[in-house]
Amino acid sequence: MRRKRGLCLLLAASMALGSSFTALAADKKIDTVKLSFSYSKAPESGDEIGDITVKAGSSGFEVDSAEYTNIEDQDTWTVGDIPEVKVELSAKDGYKFSYTSKSHFSLSGCNADFKKAKIYDDGQYIEVYAELKRIGGKLQGASELEWNDTTAEWEEIEGAKSYDVKLLRDDKTVTTVSTTGTSYNFAGYFNREGDYTFRVRAISRYNNKTGEWSEDSNSLYIDEDELGRYGGSGHWEQDGTGVWYAYDTGGYPASCWKQINGAWYYFQSNGKCVVNSWAQIKDNWYLFGTDGKMMTGWAKVDNDYFYLNTDGRMLIGWLSDSEGNKYYMDTSNGKMSTGWKQIDNSWHYFNSNGHMMTGWIQLDGKYYYLNPANEGKMIAGTTATINGVQYNFDGSGVCQNANGVSAQTPGTVNNNSGSSGGSGGPGVSGSSGSGISSGTPGGSGNSSNGPTSGNSNNSPSGSSTAPEPGRTDGPG
Numbered sequence: 454m455r456r457k458r459g460l461c462l463l464l465a466a467s468m469a470l471g472s473s474f475t476a477l478a479a480d481k482k483i484d485t486v487k488l489s490f491s492y493s494k495a496p497e498s499g500d501e502i503g504d505i506t507v508k509a510g511s512s513g514f515e516v517d518s519a520e521y522t523n524i525e526d527q528d529t530w531t532v533g534d535i536p537e538v539k540v541e542l543s544a545k546d547g548y549k550f551s552y553t554s555k556s557h558f559s560l561s562g563c564n565a566d567f568k569k570a571k572i573y574d575d576g577q578y579i580e581v582y583a584e585l586k587r588i589g590g591k592l593q594g595a596s597e598l599e600w601n602d603t604t605a606e607w608e609e610i611e612g613a614k615s616y617d618v619k620l621l622r623d624d625k626t627v628t629t630v631s632t633t634g635t636s637y638n639f640a641g642y643f644n645r646e647g648d649y650t651f652r653v654r655a656i657s658r659y660n661n662k663t664g665e666w667s668e669d670s671n672s673l674y675i676d677e678d679e680l681g682r683y684g685g686s687g688h689w690e691q692d693g694t695g696v697w698y699a700y701d702t703g704g705y706p707a708s709c710w711k712q713i714n715g716a717w718y719y720f721q722s723n724g725k726c727v728v729n730s731w732a733q734i735k736d737n738w739y740l741f742g743t744d745g746k747m748m749t750g751w752a753k754v755d756n757d758y759f760y761l762n763t764d765g766r767m768l769i770g771w772l773s774d775s776e777g778n779k780y781y782m783d784t785s786n787g788k789m790s791t792g793w794k795q796i797d798n799s800w801h802y803f804n805s806n807g808h809m810m811t812g813w814i815q816l817d818g819k820y821y822y823l824n825p826a827n828e829g830k831m832i833a834g835t836t837a838t839i840n841g842v843q844y845n846f847d848g849s850g851v852c853q854n855a856n857g858v859s860a861q862t863p864g865t866v867n868n869n870s871g872s873s874g875g876s877g878g879p880g881v882s883g884s885s886g887s888g889i890s891s892g893t894p895g896g897s898g899n900s901s902n903g904p905t906s907g908n909s910n911n912s913p914s915g916s917s918t919a920p921e922p923g924r925t926d927g928p929g
Contacts, residue, residue, distance in 0.1 A: 533659025
């Protein structure tokens, strides 16, 4: 009896020891990682980049380190910056990290948002990546303001999408202009003797807020004898090489835009006005009529249609008008598309007015379906149910069993997806201009050899409805 009891005790001890080894081998999984983020002071644009504090909000682990991962050589924050933080954690004895999905992480403070996690050493360590609240505030004023002859120049500001530049004469404002560059030629504004300075402020790319004005630049003194080089009132002149605007005090605008009597003109480096031609200015194409005026709206050039925004920029991509019509302006040359057009690997059809077609169409006795529920894309190589009827479409989009469905017949049109033409700009050759004819800049020239006036009467449909300026997000 004693022997049996002793055996039972030995077995019990053995089982207890085995249970202890099992417990040591199977660490407890950390189900939720709670982290709390905090700054010593909430940063704004221009503040120095300080430290980020991260504390553990749940048991089973401790925070080893926390650091920013996207600042590199950056010393201060800029409006719109999104701080990215890497947090290194280590599991305590008897615990391990086992999960990397977002549902197992709870982050608080600084608007922290979990992005990803990586586990190392069989769950003993983990890296957690998070993004914090965007940096707010205003951009600082520009620095290194200098005059380069008549051109104001300044240092680029990180995070700026554009700049306001204020020209002052004897501490009084002459004009304020906007530009996306880091320089501006004020040649046309020097029409009185005095000390000229300028200030610059940036507009944030992130929140469109205007920044702080810079300090004044160094002074540029213009005396009475120098006024002949610069702006003021003037008149048009021309010779066999072109036309220009001559200031009454002498000189002329060059390498700049200038508004005269409500119309915009562009003057080249030689002072000659762009006339009856396309011109690429910085990254955009513009069209100028026979009178030199910048054109807007629909324009017909060599039987092709283009659309010019209210600021004169030739638009490309998708456009929409207020009547719901969709257009596609070729991205390589700006021409309005007609006929079949492959866009992003899908086929669309545009009638002779440039309107994107939807629904059933019939071309050369063949039926196609342009799915209105899928941005007018042609159905091809599949079977589709339309209005309760099943139809078969081959790889070219031709319906094999149309059976007399009611279809539109948009007619035969040309597909204007060709090349951009010559060096004269998109869709026209460099020699399309034919001079001024009887109309000088500021006048009413009507040469038939170049673009007509850019008003709504040149619409491909003949209507006055204009596309929404700048709309390029596609149909639907």
